Amino acid sequence: MRLVIIGAGFAGMYAALSAARLRDIHGVSPDTFEIALVAPEPTLVVRPRLYEPKPETLTAPLSDVLNAVDVTYLRGSAETVDTKSRTVTITTATGTNELSYDRLVVATGSRLFRPDIPGLSAHGFSVDQLDDAVALDKHLHGLARRPAGNGRDTVVVAGGGFTGIEAATEMPARLRAILGKDAKPRVIIVERNAAIAPNMGSDSRPVIEDALRRLGIETRGAAGVASLDEAGVTLSDGERIEAATVVWAAGIRAAPLTAEIPGERDRFGRLLVDRDLRVPGVAGVFATGDAARAACDDAGNYALMSCQHATRMGAFAGNNAAAELLGKPTRPYHQKVYVTCLDLGEAGALFTRGWERKLEIVGDDAKKTKREINTVWIYPPKAERAAALAAADPEQVVNL
Structure with a gap:
């Protein structure tokens, strides 16, 4: 069988x-x-x-x-x-x-769901699959060879959910590492809902909004991306943003x-x-x-x-x-049992518990938990028979 x-x-x-x-x-x-x-x-x-x-x-x-x-x-x-x-x-x-x-x-x-938006397939990046993330990373490093101006240091992230927030809050540090510590990257999150992080709950949203302010990340609520081209995006409300990088993270x-x-x-x-x-x-x-x-x-x-x-x-x-x-x-x-641990880049992280997303940990302490999740918990078990089989007990797997 x-x-x-x-x-x-x-x-x-x-x-x-x-x-x-x-x-x-x-x-x-x-x-x-x-x-x-x-x-x-x-x-x-x-x-x-x-x-x-x-x-x-x-x-x-x-x-x-x-x-x-x-x-x-x-x-x-x-x-x-x-x-x-x-x-x-x-x-x-x-x-x-x-x-x-x-x-x-x-x-x-x-x-990743990619709607039929003009220019998205040709000019949009993502962090959905490995090849997508590698292509974005290569593109970001290529920005250092371009002259400043014309939106070179601007990144638009389409989608203000979990993935979009993590991609956006990581971006200022990534760009400074590539363009130099004196670079002044501009990162903008565009979200169709009125508020960023629409599903994160009332406890978490003020923490996220504060982190975005500390990182200098702008937001555009109640707006979507209407079209993309090699120089930037046009939003559904008509606003034009010159940006060399657009990251699609919308579903x-x-x-x-x-x-x-x-x-x-x-x-x-x-x-x-x-x-x-x-x-x-x-x-x-x-x-x-x-x-x-x-x-x-x-x-x-x-x-x-x-x-x-x-x-x-x-x-x-x-x-x-x-x-x-x-x-x-x-x-x-x-x-x-359901928990959420959201990375907020240099502003730390937040950790919630339960379907109502009750906030438990924020800042550096939550960041430590996020690092442990990202570097230990989600990796495969050791390639030893007893350990690997024990790790797969359905009553124990990810039972936080």
């Missing part, structure tokens, strides 16, 4: 480890029960950190940890899924192959492969799943991470498209897919 997991992000990695854990608990041989992970590279991209400098360093190898728990890695991109024949079509460097499955976990993550959608699964989806393209993370009406298919809309509790809270939810969801999806194959009880996904 074979369990196939598509995706090597946080959800896919933990799905593989958790399935291997259950297989190990019940003493089933990898020769009898194969767990196969399909991804273009055996690498975890540490996506939550892509707003930082040197994004090319923000990856973690997975080959050793997968080998340690007897998970088969298959290099390639899943292109299509036939849920009737239970096969996945995979494109590799040498051609196209079909891979059969007995259970499938869709952990394909999400992609994400589930990766396109979810459309291959004949299940219901929400407005973000996520597959609707039951409490075991199965796709209802599609035999043998589970969805997890950013590919799934899953209830976290009985109070009406649903998992967000974040690594915090993806890691735990992945562990439950992998466990449950393996449990079905082994004839063992499944474990309903639950995640009642």
